[in-house]
Amino acid sequence: MIFHILSWLFILLGLFFAITGAVGLFKLPDFYTRIHAASVADTSCAALILFGLMLNTGFSLITVKLLLILLLLWFTGPISSHSLVKAARESNLNPILADKEKEHRATD
Amino acid sequence: MIYAIASFAILVVMGIVLARAFYGPSVYDRILAVNMFGTKTVLLIAVYGFLTERPEFLDLAIVYALINFIGIVCVLKFIERLNSFDENQDIL
Numbered sequence: 102m103i104f105h106i107l108s109w110l111f112i113l114l115g116l117f118f119a120i121t122g123a124v125g126l127f128k129l130p131d132f133y134t135r136i137h138a139a140s141v142a143d144t145s146c147a148a149l150i151l152f153g154l155m156l157n158t159g160f161s162l163i164t165v166k167l168l169l170i171l172l173l174l175w176f177t178g179p180i181s182s183h184s185l186v187k188a189a190r191e192s193n194l195n196p197i198l199a200d201k202e203k204e205h206r207a208t209d
Numbered sequence: 210m211i212y213a214i215a216s217f218a219i220l221v222v223m224g225i226v227l228a229r230a231f232y233g234p235s236v237y238d239r240i241l242a243v244n245m246f247g248t249k250t251v252l253l254i255a256v257y258g259f260l261t262e263r264p265e266f267l268d269l270a271i272v273y274a275l276i277n278f279i280g281i282v283c284v285l286k287f288i289e290r291l292n293s294f295d296e297n298q299d300i301l
Contacts, residue, residue: 109211116218119249123225126245132238135229139245150215150252154259166267170255170274174248177278181244188285189237192292 104156111153118146131197132189140182147174212260219253240284247277 122142129135151171155164223246230242251274258266 112211112215116215119219119222122245123222126229126242127225132235132241135238136241139241143245143248147248147252151255154255157259163264163267166264166271167255170251170267170270173271173274173278174251177274178248181278181281184282184285185237185241185244188289189235192288194235194237 108153108156111149111156115146115149115153118142118149122146132194133186133196136182136186140178144175144178147171147178212256215256216253216260219249219256223249223253236288240281240288244277244281247273247280251277 119142122138125138125142126135129138148171151167151174155167158164226242226245226249230239230246233239233242251270254266254270254273258264258270
C-alpha cells in the first residue's frame with residue numbers, strides 16, 4: 102500500500118518536471134537557456150517516472166530492465182546536450198548577453 | 210489509472226516540444242526539440258507497457274533510447290561537416 106502511494110507521488114512529480122521543462126523550452130528567450138531547461142528537466146523527469154514505475158512491481162526482471170533504461174537515459178542525455186552546445190558555440194551562435202554599456206555607466 | 214494520466218501528460222508535453230521544433234529560429238533549436246521528443250517517446254513506451262500490462266514494451270524502450278542517441282550524434286556530425294565546407298557562414 103505504501104509502495105502504491107509512493108509510486109503515485111513519484112510519477113506525478115515526474116510529470117510536473119516534464120511539463121515545466123516543456124514550458125521552459127517554449128518560452129525562454131535564447132538557445133542556451135532553452136538547452137539548460139530541456140536537459141535538466143528531461144533527465145530528472147525520466148528518473149522520477151522510472152522510479153515510480155519500479156515501485157509498482159516487485160523485484161524481478163522488469164525492475165532490472167527499467168534500471169537499464171534509466172542508466173541509458175542518464176548517460177546519453179548529458180552527452181547529447183554537451184555535444185549540441187559545443188556544436189552551436191563553434192558555429193557562431195552567440196548567446197544573448199547583458200548590455201555592456203549599461204554596466205559601464207552603472208559603475209561610473 | 211495513474212498510467213493513463215501519465216500517458217496523456219507525456220503526450221501533451223510531446224506536443225509542446227513539437228511546437229518548438231517547428232518554430233525554433235536556428236537548426237540547433239530543432240535538434241534539441243527532437244532530442245527531447247525522443248526521450249519522451251522512451252518514457253511513453255515504458256508507461257504504455259505498464260498500462261497494457263505487457264512487459265515486452267520495455268525492450269522496445271531500451272532500443273529506442275539507443276537509436277535516439279545515435280541519431281542525434283549523427284545529425285550533429287552531419288551539420289558539423291556542412292559547416293566546415295564554408296567557414297565564414299553557417300547554416301542557420
